[in-house]
Amino acid sequence: MSELYFAYGSNLDAEQMRARCPTARGLERARLDGHRLAFTHFSKRWQGGAADVVRAAGGVVWGVLYAMGPEDFARLDPFESGYARVELEIVSASHGRARVTSYSVVDKGDFPPHPVYLEKILRWGARWRLPGDYLSSLIIPTRAP
Numbered sequence: 001m002s003e004l005y006f007a008y009g010s011n012l013d014a015e016q017m018r019a020r021c022p023t024a025r026g027l028e029r030a031r032l033d034g035h036r037l038a039f040t041h042f043s044k045r046w047q048g049g050a051a052d053v054v055r056a057a058g059g060v061v062w063g064v065l066y067a068m069g070p071e072d073f074a075r076l077d078p079f080e081s082g083y084a085r086v087e088l089e090i091v092s093a094s095h096g097r098a099r100v101t102s103y104s105v106v107d108k109g110d111f112p113p114h115p116v117y118l119e120k121i122l123r124w125g126a127r128w129r130l131p132g133d134y135l136s137s138l139i140i141p142t143r144a145p
Contacts (some may be wrong), residue, residue, distance in 0.1 A: 004100040006030055006090050007072070008037060008063035010096060010117065011052030012124035021076055023069025029128050030065040030092035030100075037061050039081045040108035049111030051121065052104055053088070062130040065092050065100065073101065082106060 005024070011017050014026050036059035039049025053061050073085070083103035090100050113121075118138065125135045 003068050004095070004098060005066040005068050005076075006063050006100045007066060008032070008061050008090060008102070010120055011066075011076075012064055012121060012128060014124070014127075016064060020079055021066075021068065021072035024072045025067045027065045027067055028092050029130055030063055030085075030090040030096060032063065032088055032090050032102075033059075034062040035050075035061045035088075036106075037041075039111050039113045042109060043105070043117070044113045046114045046117040047116055048114030050105075050113070050117065052081075052083075052108065053102065054104075054108070062125070062134045063090075064128050065090065065095065065098075065135050068101075081123060107127040107129040129132065132140070 007017070020067050027061065032053060034055060034057065035053040036056035038054045040052040041050040042053065043050040046113050080103045082105060084106050085101055086104045087099055088102050089097055091097055122135055122138065
């Protein structure tokens with residue numbers, strides 16, 4: 001597995017990553033082609049759906065590439081309960097096409113994200129300058145009662 005990590009959910013939050021993986025360094029935004037972002041894991045912490053990447057022809061997921069230190073994945077694993085490490089191919093400005101490690105949900109469901117969780121993804125996505133049209137596509141309309 002790679003020493004590069006692709007984050008697309010709450011780990012877009014650089015402060016959260018610093019607390020979890022003190023030697024990880026956020027590098028740049030990156031793109032995962034052929035996938036879409038979905039909320040397939042129920043998070044007890046967030047009381048709602050947590051992000052996942054699922055295959056989707058023509059889809060794209062934007063995220064952040066982190067350089068991970070030797071123990072960082074071992075530190076991150078306990079926070080990724082319900083997920084397994086996977087190897088993905090991303091595209092970034094300085095790495096071109098690169099094989100990276102990420103996480104994907106093991107037993108997939110379909111759960112609406114908690115608004116605070118979604119807002120965290122949108123806020124940190126904007127800080128990393130993820131494309132605005134991508135971030136807008138993540139906003140899930142609320143249903144009228």
